[in-house]
């Protein structure tokens with residue numbers, strides 16, 4: 001979006017939002033390549049302008065924004081990578097002021113950004129509320145003996161106490177599972193699921209469920225995670241674990257805007273895999289999603 005680099009700003013002017021890349025895909029279970037996502041999303045973001053027609057906000061008039069660059073990675077270890085990424089994110093901007101928007105990378109990177117968002121929100125004992133767009137539950141315990149892969153980030157964030165399961169919403173889940181245990185975990189923790197099937201059966205009913213959740217969390221600090229595989233592979237083919245039968249791009253952006261004014265204290269857009277994104281549609285959508293997330297918070301300021 002042509003905002004300045006964080007390194008070009010003085011220490012006395014910490015940005016309100018810092019966008020940074022997390023170029024790691026070692027937590028991927030299927031097609032790898034999301035490590036190149038931040039580069040592709042930045043490239044696609046060149047065409048984005050700072051003002052929103054739909055939400056009637058101008059980011060450049062509301063916020064200071066900067067690009068924090070890319071985190072270092074530990075390409076062969078999900079857990080080592082999380083530690084590197086957490087330390088990098090902790091050092092970005094000023095913790096009392098600067099919110100962080102991470103560009104993945106696979107979904108495993110979200111756990112680090114959630115931890116830092118929770119710290120910056122004052123370590124609320126209840127954990128943060130969470131809004132997650134995803135085709136998958138990401139509540140898997142372990143895959144190939146790995147606890148920190150991209151299918152487990154939400155389960156770990158809940159176990160860590162950084163996310164409050166009872167105030168967590170997952171939008172767009174669908175398709176197949178290795179085991180129903182993942183779904184059972186979500187139910188047992190009272191996660192709110194608005195599966196894709198609900199939108200297909202009755203779109204307005206799905207939207208109502210989303211609005212009910214928004215009203216329930218009120219002005220509580222909330223983390224917003226957008227896995228581009230929530231969108232149908234017809235619109236967002238460039239992703240590592242695509243699942244047919246998802247949202248159109250327009251539906252995804254429309255639902256996202258329902259959260260305008262929410263107290264978003266951290267966010268990410270993950271799972272863009274440029275090698276499978278021959279049209280660059282997915283990177284373009286991811287850039288737009290990141291813009292919309294910033295607009296959601298701008299509405300509330």
Ligand SMILES: [Mn+2]
Nearest residue numbers: 107134138227
């Ligand atoms: Mn995911």
